[in-house]
Amino acid sequence: MVTQINTRQVTFDENMIGTELGDWRRTTYSDQLDPSMDGKQVTVMGWISSVRDHGNLVFILLNDKQGQMQITAKAGVCPDDIKETLVKLKEQSTIAVKGTVKPSPKAPKGVEIAPTELRVFSQVEKIAPFTWQTKTVPNIDTRLELRAVDLRRNILQHVFKMRSLVLKSIRDYLYEKQFLEVNTPKMIATATEGGAALFPIFYYNKEAFLAQSPQLYKEQLTLSFEKVFEIAPIFRAEASRTNRHLSEAISIDLEEAFSDYNDIMGHIENIIKRSITTVKEYCEKTKSTDYKIPEIPDKIPQYTYTELVEKMQNAGAKTKWGDDLYPSQLKKINLTGFYFIKDWPLAPKPFYVKAKSDNDKTSESFDLMFGDLELSSGSTRIEKRNELEERMKNKGFKLDAFDYHLRVFDYGVPPHAGCGIGLERLMMALTGTENIRDATFYPRDVDRLTP
Numbered sequence: 001m002v003t004q005i006n007t008r009q010v011t012f013d014e015n016m017i018g019t020e021l022g023d024w025r026r027t028t029y030s031d032q033l034d035p036s037m038d039g040k041q042v043t044v045m046g047w048i049s050s051v052r053d054h055g056n057l058v059f060i061l062l063n064d065k066q067g068q069m070q071i072t073a074k075a076g077v078c079p080d081d082i083k084e085t086l087v088k089l090k091e092q093s094t095i096a097v098k099g100t101v102k103p104s105p106k107a108p109k110g111v112e113i114a115p116t117e118l119r120v121f122s123q124v125e126k127i128a129p130f131t132w133q134t135k136t137v138p139n140i141d142t143r144l145e146l147r148a149v150d151l152r153r154n155i156l157q158h159v160f161k162m163r164s165l166v167l168k169s170i171r172d173y174l175y176e177k178q179f180l181e182v183n184t185p186k187m188i189a190t191a192t193e194g195g196a197a198l199f200p201i202f203y204y205n206k207e208a209f210l211a212q213s214p215q216l217y218k219e220q221l222t223l224s225f226e227k228v229f230e231i232a233p234i235f236r237a238e239a240s241r242t243n244r245h246l247s248e249a250i251s252i253d254l255e256e257a258f259s260d261y262n263d264i265m266g267h268i269e270n271i272i273k274r275s276i277t278t279v280k281e282y283c284e285k286t287k288s289t290d291y292k293i294p295e296i297p298d299k300i301p302q303y304t305y306t307e308l309v310e311k312m313q314n315a316g317a318k319t320k321w322g323d324d325l326y327p328s329q330l331k332k333i334n335l336t337g338f339y340f341i342k343d344w345p346l347a348p349k350p351f352y353v354k355a356k357s358d359n360d361k362t363s364e365s366f367d368l369m370f371g372d373l374e375l376s377s378g379s380t381r382i383e384k385r386n387e388l389e390e391r392m393k394n395k396g397f398k399l400d401a402f403d404y405h406l407r408v409f410d411y412g413v414p415p416h417a418g419c420g421i422g423l424e425r426l427m428m429a430l431t432g433t434e435n436i437r438d439a440t441f442y443p444r445d446v447d448r449l450t451p
């Protein structure tokens, strides 16, 4: 039977060339091919990345998720209709090939595949605005509009493979330290901290919000599980357009009973070290040289907030004690790499942050920085109900709205501390990615709700 698989291009004999997956299954990924497989029959699948037609010889480079391989159709050896079909296929078309492995020193992995059967699943007619090799595209929106195709570019492939491995190494660390992985509600009744703007939603007949942080829930869970962590989205209505803010970001949140902010800084140090090792190993293995991997000293430097404000003032910054430290002002003292800023003023901190015992104007709190980029905020939390209520009243919170939370404090909340680490920002620091959108599969920001 002769079939037309698309409007105009290729017509072929379905005995040898099909269009449906049917019972075909991949036997081999590109990275599993090697010359010792000489003569072996394989089924490979993927996307065409280039077609070179030399008349009697047609070379196809085929990409799968593991890399690239070469299909070689030679006149007289390859069935004519397969060769004719292959030569007409455009880049990014999705195909499967059954064929015989042959050593070929110049081809990727040192082998080529001589096709005996072909399936053409998805014939591409358009030229994509970018390919696997495209390193930069001037306008990020062009890429984001076609994100799934953009994500095929090698440069992003590596970032997201590293992201996955970094997540695994962080999970491994926390499991080793006997943290329990939890999930807390993302649809909530009240704001957890004030400040950051919330996204309101309809919850049946009531107004509710998307959670800006798992803060109160993870604190409550220290009472039942002692050490918990959550890796999940946080939602923030960030009206400003920056390269470091998303409306939906992934937060790695830890909370630990019977510990204080110094213990949490210790965990963060270990997490950053493991993450760097993970990224380094990945780049060595894949010979990727496009990423700026940061160095880390044995101990991450710690500066007090007060100390830095003085330094900044000496460097001409307008910052006063009590102000937030903005990137533009921080730049003046040129701190690079990873460092902690600790003992922040208490007043601007959320109500659950504990004051320092020797100076109640400051708090047991820290930010982990990378240059002028904030990666994490953490603190020792208040465990006593009366202190918590006092802080909430001072901040003008209605205690009634938090009764669901405050009542827990009548039943033995342990001393505890924790932090939230922004995953996308961490990946920016680990890979030298400049725009947070490129550490996010489908970024959400003030201008973007699709794709």
Ligand code: ATP
Pocket (backbone or CB within 6 Å): 196, 236, 238, 244, 245, 246, 247, 248, 249, 251, 374, 375, 376, 377, 420, 421, 422, 423, 424, 425, 436
């Ligand atoms: P910033 O001052 O940079 O806006 P923040 O202090 O408001 O951040 P926190 O509430 O301390 O943020 O959240 C903890 C961490 O979560 C931050 O250090 C950051 O890594 C990450 N994070 C917070 N908001 C965002 C956001 N809008 N987009 C991406 N990551 C975020």
Ligand code: MN
Pocket (backbone or CB within 6 Å): 367, 374, 376, 377
């Ligand atoms: Mn913060």
